[in-house]
Amino acid sequence: MKTTLFALTLLMLSAPQAKAQDKSVLELFGITSAQEAGAIAVPVFSDPVPARQTDLARKYAHLDPKGQVPADLLATALAYYDANLKKIHNPYFLSVVDFSQFAGKRRFFIIDMRTGEVRALLVSHGAGSDPGNTGFATLFSDAPRSKQSSLGFYRTGEVYYGAFGLSMRLDGLSATNHRARSRAVVLHAYKPVTETYAGPSWGCLGVSPSVIAELTKDLKHGSIIYAGFSGSAAPYSKGGLDIF
Numbered sequence: 001m002k003t004t005l006f007a008l009t010l011l012m013l014s015a016p017q018a019k020a021q022d023k024s025v026l027e028l029f030g031i032t033s034a035q036e037a038g039a040i041a042v043p044v045f046s047d048p049v050p051a052r053q054t055d056l057a058r059k060y061a062h063l064d065p066k067g068q069v070p071a072d073l074l075a076t077a078l079a080y081y082d083a084n085l086k087k088i089h090n091p092y093f094l095s096v097v098d099f100s101q102f103a104g105k106r107r108f109f110i111i112d113m114r115t116g117e118v119r120a121l122l123v124s125h126g127a128g129s130d131p132g133n134t135g136f137a138t139l140f141s142d143a144p145r146s147k148q149s150s151l152g153f154y155r156t157g158e159v160y161y162g163a164f165g166l167s168m169r170l171d172g173l174s175a176t177n178h179r180a181r182s183r184a185v186v187l188h189a190y191k192p193v194t195e196t197y198a199g200p201s202w203g204c205l206g207v208s209p210s211v212i213a214e215l216t217k218d219l220k221h222g223s224i225i226y227a228g229f230s231g232s233a234a235p236y237s238k239g240g241l242d243i244f
Contacts, residue, residue, distance in 0.1 A: 045084045045153070045173050056082055062116040069109045069118060070098050070230035077226040080153055089222025090156070097205065097227040099125055099149060103135040103198045108207065110218065121215075122198040124190055124206035125149045133200070140229075142172070142179045147202045150177035150185065154225040157181075159216045164188040166212045168220055170205075177227070187219075188212070 056078050064074065073096050081094050094111045101107040106120035128147035129137035141148040152174025159168050167188035172180035183203065190206025192199025198206065205225075207215060219225070
């Protein structure tokens with residue numbers, strides 16, 4: 001891991017006001033009450049401190065020994081993780097999704113914070129983020145019914161059985177994804193995710209049914225997932241600018 005690449009440079013976008021999510025869509029994912037849809041208490045998370053970049057690089061030097069995770073996304077995720085460590089209920093895993101990568105690439109990185117090892121999986125993006133069905137996500141939004149993926153930090157929630165089988169709810173912690181629960185954006189088993197390609201979802205993080213059991217076991221109840229876009233230029237997202 002190259003310490004010189006630890007830069008906190010992600011621009012995020014505030015989602016506009018939108019109409020409430022259709023009840024039928026919420027029920028599809030097993031969300032049946034107003035409490036489940038958006039009234040779950042989420043702790044206030046803190047902004048990272050840029051001046052500590054060198055300290056963080058040293059502290060977490062054991063992570064990702066094979067260099068699988070894009071350095072810019074890893075730096076941003078680690079800064080947020082470290083700044084909020086006392087508030088994270090499941091600090092044993094930190095996950096990064098790189099939506100700049102092709103849907104046929106293993107772009108969902110699960111980092112074991114104890115050993116430093118990284119597991120890379122295929123994961124779907126929203127069909128609305130890829131209107132041309134090219135395999136690349138180019139549009140991001142937190143708007144209801146957009147079927148788009150949202151960038152930002154997520155906290156994992158409850159594990160449940162829904163329309164797609166074993167699933168895990170997500171709470172958005174950023175201005176760009178704070179409607180995740182009310183939009184029924186979750187992590188779930190998804191048959192269109194094969195060994196070679198992740199078919200589009202309606203905005204959820206869909207993974208192969210073969211990995212969902214272990215994944216939910218590791219990440220449930222308060223782990224952090226960071227969905228970002230590596231590289232110098234992040235794509236346009238509906239809303240205003242917001243920096244973590």
